[in-house]
Amino acid sequence: MEENLLTATCELMLIGGSAGSLEVLFKLLPLLRTDLPFPLALILHRRSSGDSSLSDLLGSKTLNPTHEVEDKEPIVPGTIYLAPADYHLLIEHDRTFSLDYSEKVHFSRPSIDVTFESAAEVYGRGLVGILLSGANEDGTEGLAAIKNAGGTAVVQDPDTAQMPFMPHYAMTHLRTDHVLNTIQMAAFINSLG
Amino acid sequence: MIEEDDIDLLLNDLFDLYGYDFTRYSRASLKRRVVRLCSLDKFPSFAELRYRVRNDPAYLKRFVEEITVNVTEMFRDPAFYKSLREDVLPVLGTKPFIRVWHAGCSTGEEVYSMAILLKEANLLRRSLLYATDLNPSVLEKVRKGIFPLNSMKQYSESYIASGGTHDFSGYYTAQYGQAKFDTELSEKIIISTHNLVSDSSFNEFDLILCRNVLIYFDKDLQDRVLQLFDASLGTLGYLALGTKETLKFSVVQNKYKQLNREKIWKKIS
Numbered sequence: 321m322e323e324n325l326l327t328a329t330c331e332l333m334l335i336g337g338s339a340g341s342l343e344v345l346f347k348l349l350p351l352l353r354t355d356l357p358f359p360l361a362l363i364l365h366r367r368s369s370g371d372s373s374l375s376d377l378l379g380s381k382t383l384n385p386t387h388e389v390e391d392k393e394p395i396v397p398g399t400i401y402l403a404p405a406d407y408h409l410l411i412e413h414d415r416t417f418s419l420d421y422s423e424k425v426h427f428s429r430p431s432i433d434v435t436f437e438s439a440a441e442v443y444g445r446g447l448v449g450i451l452l453s454g455a456n457e458d459g460t461e462g463l464a465a466i467k468n469a470g471g472t473a474v475v476q477d478p479d480t481a482q483m484p485f486m487p488h489y490a491m492t493h494l495r496t497d498h499v500l501n502t503i504q505m506a507a508f509i510n511s512l513g
Numbered sequence: 514m515i516e517e518d519d520i521d522l523l524l525n526d527l528f529d530l531y532g533y534d535f536t537r538y539s540r541a542s543l544k545r546r547v548v549r550l551c552s553l554d555k556f557p558s559f560a561e562l563r564y565r566v567r568n569d570p571a572y573l574k575r576f577v578e579e580i581t582v583n584v585t586e587m588f589r590d591p592a593f594y595k596s597l598r599e600d601v602l603p604v605l606g607t608k609p610f611i612r613v614w615h616a617g618c619s620t621g622e623e624v625y626s627m628a629i630l631l632k633e634a635n636l637l638r639r640s641l642l643y644a645t646d647l648n649p650s651v652l653e654k655v656r657k658g659i660f661p662l663n664s665m666k667q668y669s670e671s672y673i674a675s676g677g678t679h680d681f682s683g684y685y686t687a688q689y690g691q692a693k694f695d696t697e698l699s700e701k702i703i704i705s706t707h708n709l710v711s712d713s714s715f716n717e718f719d720l721i722l723c724r725n726v727l728i729y730f731d732k733d734l735q736d737r738v739l740q741l742f743d744a745s746l747g748t749l750g751y752l753a754l755g756t757k758e759t760l761k762f763s764v765v766q767n768k769y770k771q772l773n774r775e776k777i778w779k780k781i782s
Contacts, residue, residue, distance in 0.1 A: 391728050391757050392539075392735075404757055407728075410541035413517070418539040419728045419757050422546070422582040438541050 330358045330472075330512040331446030332395065332411075334439055336432030336462070338365040338454025340482025344502055345452075349381035349400075351506035356384050357513055361401040361417075363409060363435045365428050365456065375402045389417045403430040410438040426458035436462025440469040447471035448512065450505065454486030464494045474498040474508070515551065515559050520544055526567050533577060533647075534710045537734035546580040553579070578648045582729065586664065587622040589724075590756055591674035594626060596775040598676050601751050602634045605719055611640040614718045614745065616709060616738075617726035618644040621655030621702070622668075627722065628698040629684060633677070637701055643716065645707035652704045658694035660685075665692050709738045714745040721746055724776075725755035736764045743768065743780070752778045 337344065341364060366374065378400070379386035386400040395401070395415045403409040408420040409430050425431035436449050436459065449466040451459040453476055463473040473496045478484035480501040490496060500508055520543065527533045535543060547562075554575075556562040565572050588594050605611050611631070615624045624644045631637040644655050669681040685692040707715070709726070721742050727735045742752055743765045752760070752769065754776040760766045769778035 389757075390759070392732055407757060410539070410545070412539065412541050418541055420539075420542040420545070420582065421584055421725045421728065421755075422542070423584055434545070438545065 329446060330448045332439060332443045333358055333360045333448045333450070333509065333512075334363060334436060335360065335450045335452060336363045336436065336454075336459045337452035338428075338432075338456050338458065338483065338486055340453030343453075343482065344476060345378060346381055347502045348506055348509075349378065351503070351510075352382060352384070353510045354383040356398050356400075358397050359395045359399050359401065360384075361389070361395075361403065361409070361435070361439075363403045363430050363432045365430075365432075365454065365458070366405055378402060389419070391417070391419045393417050403435065405430075408434045410434065411442045413442055415442065426456055428456065428458050432459035433462040433465075437465040440465040440471060443469075443471065445470035448474065450474040450476070451487050451490050452476045453481035453483045455483040456486055457489055459486055460490040460493050463490050463496070467494055467497075472497045474500060474505070476505070477501045515544065515548055517544075519559050519563070520547060523547065523563055523566065526563065530567060531570075531573060532711070533708075535580070537710065537731050539729050539731060542582070542729055543580060546582070550576065550579045574650065578650055581648060582725075583619045583648070583651055585619045585622045585725075586671075587626045587660070587668040588671035588675050588677075589623065590775075591671045591676075593753070593756070593775045593777070594630065594671075594675035596773060596777060597627075597753070598630055598634070600772055601720065601777065602630060602636060604749075605751075606634060606636055608719060609639065611636060611720070612643065612716065612718045613640060614643045614645070614716070614721045616645055616707070616721060616723040616742070618646050618651075618655060619648075620651045620660075621658070622660060623722065623724065624655060624702055625658060625660075625694050625698055626672075628701055629672070629677070630675075631701075632698065633679065637697070640701060642702045643718070644702050644704045647706060647708040647710075649706055652706065655702065655704050656699065658696075658699040658702075659691045660694070662687055662690050662692045709741065710734065714741055716745065717747050718745055718750060719747055720751045720753065722753040723755075724753065725758070727754065727758045739763050739765045746780050748780060750780045752780065754778075 375388045384400050388402045388404050410418045467473050475487035475490050475496050477499050478488040524536050551562050618624050631640045672681045685694045768782045770781050771778050
């Protein structure tokens with residue numbers, strides 16, 4: 321576990337969250353280094369009406385450039401991306417994003433599983449997935465796919481989560497690499513090269 | 514586990530045997546659909562799926578319908594429909610005859626939404642709505658105009674949010690858990706199979722709607738399709754795309770001007 325922390329080179333980080341995850345991000349984002357050496361994408365369950373001001377709100381918490389993903393956009397290090405409301409977010413082999421309006425998964429679109437699984441195929445060992453607070457099973461299969469592809473699976477410590485179900489469900493279904501509170505999560509992310 | 518090479522084989526089969534070209538579809542989404550279908554139809558391995566597709570033309574129909582995404586709803590993105598009502602229809606209303614093309618219309622919920630807008634603007638009688646898709650089976654649903662009754666509550670809310678002031682339930686008859694929309698709407702809808710990848714322009718239109726279709730195509734195919742739309746739009750015609758689709762950076766962007774925040778462009782040259 322510790323060795324993994326020291327040797328992992330992160331090429332893409334995904335953070336998935338549902339109910340209670342925004343509060344974590346509002347605390348976490350200001351703690352992150354301002355020269356993130358990898359791209360970070362956020363997959364959050366939210367209302368389908370597509371309130372794009374969420375990306376402004378998140379962007380106000382960090383100096384890293386932050387915006388909602390555009391279809392076929394290249395994935396660039398140092399950028400924080402937000403999955404658009406009511407679309408699944410997929411990753412192409414040429415490391416661009418693509419969007420998909422297919423059926424909801426776990427009653428969710430975007431679904432965390434969908435993005436985690438798609439990214440695992442492309443990024444393999446270079447992928448880090450973090451699952452935050454939520455009251456839904458989404459994310460567990462995705463984290464398992466990340467583990468299977470050699471990547472790193474992290475969950476928010478359920479004791480610190482407003483809705484512990486989602487990270488707890490993941491912990492009971494796979495061997496996660498790290499269980500972290502917000503402060504530890506920031507240190508972990510900032511340690512990755 | 515399905516590999517990239519497997520998808521290549523399958524796409525070659527589809528083209529060689531049936532003439533369907535999916536090679537320029539966004540690969541991540543397409544692969545996900547193939548994996549999903551494999552488990553949905555309980556194929557023990559990819560090889561069995563491929564064999565079935567190669568040898569059973571009846572199954573091919575289901576295959577194509579399932580690997581393309583046919584999720585749609587009425588009055589999706591109400592602000593978009595509000596803009597059609599307020600900014601586009603008054604201009605189209607100055608024409609003696611209005612032709613609308615819904616390209617990649619799937620089961621037709623958006624086509625019926627448009628027909629309702631035209632009716633409420635008193636334009637339906639001099640309008641024709643062309644609804645095309647590559648799947649013959651979804652077009653059958655467009656023709657019937659029958660949608661699940663349990664979606665109507667949400668559609669009604671979206672209708673009101675789009676600026677609708679009539680009683681939405683007045684547009685359909687409820688029967689056996691289904692909502693059948695008025696023939697007054699469906700008789701203005703002309704359905705036809707049309708494949709955006711391989712078919713060409715077939716008429717000139719005043720408004721083309723193609724929402725959440727381009728996201729499934731790679732950049733090159735997106736450009737091809739946008740040129741097809743450009744060739745099918747009359748001067749000062751309108752092109753409407755999905756909320757995350759854009760003409761920006763495309764080959765036709767200089768010929769169009771975006772109306773407002775919604776994804777509606779006017780052809781200016």
